[in-house]
Amino acid sequence: MSTSLKLETQILDNKVEVKVSGQIDEDATFEKILNIKQEVYIFDLEGVSLINSCGVREWINFLEKLPEDADITYKNVPQIVVEQINMVQGFVRPGARITSFYAPYYNEEKDEVVKVLLQSDEVANGKAPSKSEDGTDLEFDAIEAQYFNFLKQQG
Amino acid sequence: MEKYHILDTLFEAIAIVDKKAKIVYSNHFFSTLFKASPRVIRKLETVFELFESHTPFPKDLFEKSLQGGDYVSEEIDLMSTEGDSPCHVVVKTTKLEDGNVLISFNDISIEKKLYDKYRLQLEELKKSHAQIVQADKLATIGELSAGISHEISNPLTIATGSMEILEEVLDSDMENKDEVVRTCIADVVESHARINSIILNMKSFLHSQTEEDEREYCDLEKVILDSIKFVTPSYNDHKVLLKSTFDEKDLVGLVNKVKIEQVIVNLLSNALDALVDAKVDSPEVQVEVSKDRDSNILKIRIKDNGPGVPDENKEQIFNAFFTTKDVGEGTGLGLAIASKIIEAHQGSLMIEDTDQGASFLIQLPFIEILSYTQNEMLQRARDVQDEDTLKVMVLDNEVQVLNILNKICADEGIVFMGSVNGLDALKILEDLSVDLIITDYLMPQMDGSEFSKRARELGVKSPILYMSAASNQDAFQRDKEKFNIAGMILKPFTKEEVIKAIYGALGIERNG
Numbered sequence: 001m002s003t004s005l006k007l008e009t010q011i012l013d014n015k016v017e018v019k020v021s022g023q024i025d026e027d028a029t030f031e032k033i034l035n036i037k038q039e040v041y042i043f044d045l046e047g048v049s050l051i052n053s054c055g056v057r058e059w060i061n062f063l064e065k066l067p068e069d070a071d072i073t074y075k076n077v078p079q080i081v082v083e084q085i086n087m088v089q090g091f092v093r094p095g096a097r098i099t100s101f102y103a104p105y106y107n108e109e110k111d112e113v114v115k116v117l118l119q120s121d122e123v124a125n126g127k128a129p130s131k132s133e134d135g136t137d138l139e140f141d142a143i144e145a146q147y148f149n150f151l152k153q154q155g
Numbered sequence: 156m157e158k159y160h161i162l163d164t165l166f167e168a169i170a171i172v173d174k175k176a177k178i179v180y181s182n183h184f185f186s187t188l189f190k191a192s193p194r195v196i197r198k199l200e201t202v203f204e205l206f207e208s209h210t211p212f213p214k215d216l217f218e219k220s221l222q223g224g225d226y227v228s229e230e231i232d233l234m235s236t237e238g239d240s241p242c243h244v245v246v247k248t249t250k251l252e253d254g255n256v257l258i259s260f261n262d263i264s265i266e267k268k269l270y271d272k273y274r275l276q277l278e279e280l281k282k283s284h285a286q287i288v289q290a291d292k293l294a295t296i297g298e299l300s301a302g303i304s305h306e307i308s309n310p311l312t313i314a315t316g317s318m319e320i321l322e323e324v325l326d327s328d329m330e331n332k333d334e335v336v337r338t339c340i341a342d343v344v345e346s347h348a349r350i351n352s353i354i355l356n357m358k359s360f361l362h363s364q365t366e367e368d369e370r371e372y373c374d375l376e377k378v379i380l381d382s383i384k385f386v387t388p389s390y391n392d393h394k395v396l397l398k399s400t401f402d403e404k405d406l407v408g409l410v411n412k413v414k415i416e417q418v419i420v421n422l423l424s425n426a427l428d429a430l431v432d433a434k435v436d437s438p439e440v441q442v443e444v445s446k447d448r449d450s451n452i453l454k455i456r457i458k459d460n461g462p463g464v465p466d467e468n469k470e471q472i473f474n475a476f477f478t479t480k481d482v483g484e485g486t487g488l489g490l491a492i493a494s495k496i497i498e499a500h501q502g503s504l505m506i507e508d509t510d511q512g513a514s515f516l517i518q519l520p521f522i523e524i525l526s527y528t529q530n531e532m533l534q535r536a537r538d539v540q541d542e543d544t545l546k547v548m549v550l551d552n553e554v555q556v557l558n559i560l561n562k563i564c565a566d567e568g569i570v571f572m573g574s575v576n577g578l579d580a581l582k583i584l585e586d587l588s589v590d591l592i593i594t595d596y597l598m599p600q601m602d603g604s605e606f607s608k609r610a611r612e613l614g615v616k617s618p619i620l621y622m623s624a625a626s627n628q629d630a631f632q633r634d635k636e637k638f639n640i641a642g643m644i645l646k647p648f649t650k651e652e653v654i655k656a657i658y659g660a661l662g663i664e665r666n667g
Binding site: 026052053054083087104106113139141142143146 | 193
């Protein structure tokens with residue numbers, strides 16, 4: 001297993017919540033999760049610091065081994081993972097949902113980019129929801145058509 | 156820039172810049188790769204500003220493309236001012252019809268990372284393997300040292316005894332004094348030579364690290380007899396009979412002599428240990444060497460009349476660290492290493508089912524196949540395309556000649572296929588085609604004329620060159636028309652003569 005990939009699991013009732021942190025790359029293995037047979041899987045990707053195309057492939061291979069009828073949800077998906085999901089089909093398998101994810105917003109007053117956690121249902125018609133910070137309106141700092149493309153993938 | 160939007164569908168970072176290098180359009184992947192939002196890109200005066208000064212954009216490509224044409228950079232690292240790690244990319248610039256320049260970035264960061272990582276791991280593996288091999292050699296030496304010390308003590312005893320006799324004879328008035336003195340001196344010299352030979356064998360066994368991958372055409376009978384010589388003292392010590400049979404002459408292998416010796420010594424030592432432990436009556440080990448022409452394989456079988464290997468151990472016996480010996484007596488690495496060595500020679504080492512005793516079988520492909528595949532692999536490693544490579548078969552019963560010609564061909568990037576036997580060579584030619592055949596004229600089993608006749612009957616169209624002393628020029632003149640012999644290489648030859656003859660026969664003008 002990738003030395004820098006950490007998987008923390010919390011099993012409750014028929015549900016397992018997996019906190020994924022560190023790097024998802026060519027050394028990533030998810031055997032630890034595969035051994036847990038549950039009906040509901042929630043992946044919290046907040047702590048993912050890097051994901052490359054080899055890591056995406058490992059993730060897709062892992063998803064294929066999960067039960068077909070497993071209920072899969074992703075939350076707190078960081079920008080780097082959103083970018084990969086937008087490029088590669090299969091990262092979110094049919095039927096899976098992304099409930100929340102981070103999006104870049106620009107604070108002109110402070111001249112800095114902030115990552116704002118959005119709920120998927122806040123994005124309507126591919127448009128970024130308005131956000132503000134300390135009374136200052138934030139400007140969405142990516143291309144909407146591209147960034148929210150992944151929302152079309154989920155069932 | 157609506158007209159460029161089709162580029163948003165590509166998974167390659169693309170920017171289109173005007174004559175002043177200002178970005179007029181960039182696709183989605185450009186933003187993703189360099190972590191630059193459209194806001195950041197809009198503010199840039201030139202595309203160059205996006206990259207840190209210590210990893211600059213190759214401006215010269217852009218400038219050249221302004222004049223027209225496509226240009227490609229080498230692999231470079233570009234560090235975006237917005238990113239946190241450099242991207243390893245190849246940059247390509249192309250002038251568009253509207254006067255703008257399209258810049259594409261092929262991101263090969265992952266390939267580079269994997270290449271560096273696996274190269275490092277491979278080197279570590281090679282280092283560990285070398286250490287294991289060395290450790291096994293030391294262990295084997297330890298196991299053999301008792302026998303060797305016994306072997307050294309014998310000539311030492313003879314030498315010491317002879318010296319004592321010499322001392323006595325010098326003070327005496329015996330009649331045949333001179334004769335006795337000469338005999339004593341001869342015994343001392345011979346004893347020292349024996350000791351020296353034992354030490355040299357030991358050194359060659361231990362210090363073979365630098366020759367790990369060097370293979371050459373060797374007389375396998377000699378290699379096996381040398382290995383037998385190495386273990387003979389231990390066999391004699393335990394009164395175990397060691398016999399060897401060779402089905403035919405010219406048993407030549409393309410091998411690393413020291414490594415094959417290591418394998419044979421290991422198998423012979425294991426057989427001895429098994430026989431001694433089991434206290435077998437009339438213990439005996441046989442080494443049989445034969446050729447299987449149906450499958451183009453040379454077989455070396457080492458069998459004993461001991462208790463054999465239990466079925467449950469047969470599958471594990473070639474695994475590293477598996478041993479049936481007592482703690483401290485065996486490393487469990489010998490057979491694992493022996494197996495790897497034979498595999499590296501494109502062969503196999505296996506244990507056979509027998510009614511009595513253990514039988515280990517080493518199978519090595521005929522030298523024609525082995526030399527061909529080895530050279531092919533070498534060419535592939537050099538990234539030479541198959542169709543560009545010349546393939547030459549050389550037939551000569553002297554291994555030294557094959558080794559010299561192999562070296563000459565390797566230097567020229569020619570795939571070399573060596574053979575010591577006309578029959579084997581013809582068999583291979585039934586399945587494999589070569590561009591040229593060089594054959595020694597005088598060979599024990601089949602001379603050059605007979606070989607050429609049979610090759611032509613087989614339908615071999617490749618040019619044939621004879622190789623022999625000037626005294627055999629008549630044969631060349633006679634066969635020139637008859638068997639379409641392209642020319643003759645006179646022995647002794649120089650490298651230049653051989654190369655000229657090869658290219659001349661093929662009608663190829665040589666570069667350089």
